[in-house]
Amino acid sequence: MNQAARRIGRTLALVLPVVLVLSGTLAVTRVPWAAPNAESQVLTASSDNASTVATARAPHEVLRDRLLSELQEKNPGVALTHLQEATNGRPSLAQHCADIARALGRAAVAKYHSVTRAQAYSRPVCDTAFATGVAQGH
Structure with missing residues (x-):
C-alpha cells in the first residue's frame, strides 16, 4: 500500500x-x-x-557593437584580432572593415585618454584604419 x-x-x-x-x-x-x-x-x-517593430540589424553593425564591447572589457588588440578573423571568415564584412577599425581606434582613445597608449595596440588590420581612428579620437 x-x-x-x-x-x-x-x-x-x-x-x-x-x-x-x-x-x-x-x-x-x-x-x-x-x-x-x-x-x-x-x-x-x-x-x-505593435507599437515597435523589430528590425534586423546588419551583420557588420552587430560585429562592430560586439567588438566595441570587447574593447571595453579587454583591450583593443583582442578586438582587432577578432575583427581580422571575422573578415577572413566572412568576406562580405571586408567592405566594412575600415569603418569598424576606425570606430575601434576612436573607442581606444576614449578608453585610455591617451593617443600613445591607444596607438600601442595598432595592427595592420584593414590597412591603417585603426591608426586613423586613433588620430580622429584625439
Whole structure:
C-alpha cells in the first residue's frame, strides 16, 4: 500500500502542475476581452498593432557593437584580432572593415585618454584604419 501511494503521489506531482498551467493558459485565451456578449474571442498578437517593430540589424553593425564591447572589457588588440578573423571568415564584412577599425581606434582613445597608449595596440588590420581612428579620437 505504501508503494502504491508513493507512486500515485509522484504521478500527481508531475502531472498536476502541467494540467494547471495548460488549463490556466487556455482559460486566459478564451476570455471575451472586447465585447461582453461575444461567444468566444481568442487573444492573439498582431504585428499590425505593435507599437515597435523589430528590425534586423546588419551583420557588420552587430560585429562592430560586439567588438566595441570587447574593447571595453579587454583591450583593443583582442578586438582587432577578432575583427581580422571575422573578415577572413566572412568576406562580405571586408567592405566594412575600415569603418569598424576606425570606430575601434576612436573607442581606444576614449578608453585610455591617451593617443600613445591607444596607438600601442595598432595592427595592420584593414590597412591603417585603426591608426586613423586613433588620430580622429584625439
